[in-house]
Amino acid sequence: MELNFDKIFRIAIISQKFSGTYPYTKRDKKWATHFILMHGELTIICMLFIYNIIEFDLKAADYSQMCRNMCLPFLYMVITLLYINMLYYQSKLKMLIETVKAEYEIAKTMSEEEQNVILEYAKKGRWLCRAWAILTTCGMAQFFLKSIVCTIYSAIQGNFRIVQYYEVIYPEVIERHRNNPVIFITLYFCTFFYSLYTSALYTSVLPLGPIFLLHGCAKLEIVRLNIKNLFDNDDYVVQERLKKTVLQMQDIYCYSHEINECFQILYEFLLKATSLVLPITIFAVIQALGRGQFIPEFFAFIFGAFMVGTTPCYYSNMLMEKSEDVRMTLYSCGWETRFDLNTRKCIILMLCRALRPVSIRTIFRSVSLTTLTDVFQQAYALFNLLNAVWN
Numbered sequence: 199m200e201l202n203f204d205k206i207f208r209i210a211i212i213s214q215k216f217s218g219t220y221p222y223t224k225r226d227k228k229w230a231t232h233f234i235l236m237h238g239e240l241t242i243i244c245m246l247f248i249y250n251i252i253e254f255d256l257k258a259a260d261y262s263q264m265c266r267n268m269c270l271p272f273l274y275m276v277i278t279l280l281y282i283n284m285l286y287y288q289s290k291l292k293m294l295i296e297t298v299k300a301e302y303e304i305a306k307t308m309s310e311e312e313q314n315v316i317l318e319y320a321k322k323g324r325w326l327c328r329a330w331a332i333l334t335t336c337g338m339a340q341f342f343l344k345s346i347v348c349t350i351y352s353a354i355q356g357n358f359r360i361v362q363y364y365e366v367i368y369p370e371v372i373e374r375h376r377n378n379p380v381i382f383i384t385l386y387f388c389t390f391f392y393s394l395y396t397s398a399l400y401t402s403v404l405p406l407g408p409i410f411l412l413h414g415c416a417k418l419e420i421v422r423l424n425i426k427n428l429f430d431n432d433d434y435v436v437q438e439r440l441k442k443t444v445l446q447m448q449d450i451y452c453y454s455h456e457i458n459e460c461f462q463i464l465y466e467f468l469l470k471a472t473s474l475v476l477p478i479t480i481f482a483v484i485q486a487l488g489r490g491q492f493i494p495e496f497f498a499f500i501f502g503a504f505m506v507g508t509t510p511c512y513y514s515n516m517l518m519e520k521s522e523d524v525r526m527t528l529y530s531c532g533w534e535t536r537f538d539l540n541t542r543k544c545i546i547l548m549l550c551r552a553l554r555p556v557s558i559r560t561i562f563r564s565v566s567l568t569t570l571t572d573v574f575q576q577a578y579a580l581f582n583l584l585n586a587v588w589n
Contacts, residue, residue: 201302201313203295206320207409209327213402217395219284220402221292236395237281243392244274250366265482265584267366269499270392272475276506277396279467280403287460291406294456298413312420319416323409326509330405333505334397337498341393344494345386363389404506407461407558408513414454414556415513418520421446422527429532436536440544447524447548454517454556465510466560472507473573477581479503485588511570514558518566525552 204211214220218232247270255264284291305316341363348361360377363386368376375381425443429436479499486493533545558565 201305201317201320203299203302206324207327207405209324209331210402210405210409213331213398214284217281217398217402219281219399221284221288221295225285225288237278239388240274240277240392240395243388244271246366246368247271249369254367263482265478265485266493266496269475269479269482269496270364272471272478273396273499276468276471277399279464280399283460283464284403290456290460294410294453294460297453297456298410301413301417308420311423315419315423316413316416319412319419323405323412326408326412327401327405330401330505333498333502334400337502338390338393338397340494340498342390362386363393400502404509407457407465408509410453410457411510411513411517411558414450414457414517415520417446417450417453418517418524418556421450422520422524425524425528425531427532429535433536433538433541436541440541444544444548447551450556451551454558458558461510461558462560465558465565466562468506468510469560469565469569469573472503473576473580475503476500476507476574476577477584481581481584481588507573508570510558510565511567511573514565515567518555518557518564521552521555521557525549525555528552 211220215223218229218236223229247267251264251267251271254260255267302316302320305313308316345361345363349359352359352361360382362376362382366389367373368385372381372385376385421443424439424446428439428443431439479496483493483496483500528545528548533542536542560569563569
């Protein structure tokens with residue numbers, strides 16, 4: 199596989215171009231028109247779900263249906279923040295992409311072992327892009343198939359009705375004519391576009407942070423290979439390789455700082471959203487099952503919320519583990535066999551800095567699997583609260 203950023207991650211790039219979040223897109227009138235049309239339609243559909251919650255669900259005290267309808271406004275909030283984050287940090291994200299592209303070119307001059315390391319982590323990033331594309335496509339397909347199957351089933355039962363992409367009550371002026379073919383197709387397309395646009399934003403933005411984190415892992419692995427058995431060489435080679443290692447680590451610290459700046463607020467919000475969406479969606483599904491209803495399309499929401507919270511935590515934790523591996527390799531590289539004072543000072547300084555692992559932080563804490571455990575605990579507490587209130 200060729201080390202080409204645009205080819206390896208073309209799924210994410212195609213999605214970015216479709217949604218308008220591509221960092222290299224010019225923010226001109228053409229982009230503004232594209233944004234207003236696409237995100238404006240999304241806003242109208244979101245207001246429709248809020249209308250349903252206020253006008254019907256709350257008045258009827260149908261909290262199960264309210265939880266189902268709340269998932270879509272939550273989804274709107276998430277993708278709006280994703281879009282804002284891509285716009286606000288456009289120049290930094292472009293710089294990070296250029297950094298990765300440049301290092302892919304440099305990798306072509308490296309040893310075969312180092313090239314394989316970079317290629318291995320690039321493949322992991324490509325796999326993640328494909329996983330998000332498959333997940334979002336399956337979520338869309340579930341809503342589409344449900345509308346088709348329910349329509350066919352109603353015809354078999356002798357009570358034929360055309361089922362919408364997402365069942366929702368419209369304002370009275372629309373509800374009276376919803377079975378009109380033109381109105382039906384328009385409403386079906388609008389709700390379908392809601393899921394399509396959401397899927398594109400998820401596929402374009404959410405894998406981007408992990409792609410950069412995986413490249414950081416590759417850089418740390420190369421550093422670990424360079425300092426392994428460092429002191430098996432003569433003094434001159436040791437000093438040159440130490441200088442190279444120091445420069446590589448400084449570059450990694452700067453690189454991780456740039457990633458942190460771009461995704462710090464976003465990951466804080468996504469973790470909070472996971473702790474809210476996950477229990478609400480599970481509660482809605484369980485209540486529906488209790489009434490004899492089966493809503494398989496919401497399993498995509500559950501798994502999607504799980505992935506939104508898990509992905510950054512997992513890959514940030516991987517970065518921390520690679521940083522710890524570098525520290526341990528540096529400590530066990532054989533420095534005790536040499537008595538050069540400058541070399542030992544350099545090793546001590548590097549070890550002191552390595553005590554604080556390379557990681558991504560939210561506003562309040564490091565993004566790691568420990569943080570993910572806290573998020574799931576909060577989600578479980580909220581789920582228990584919903585059950586207690588319902589009972």
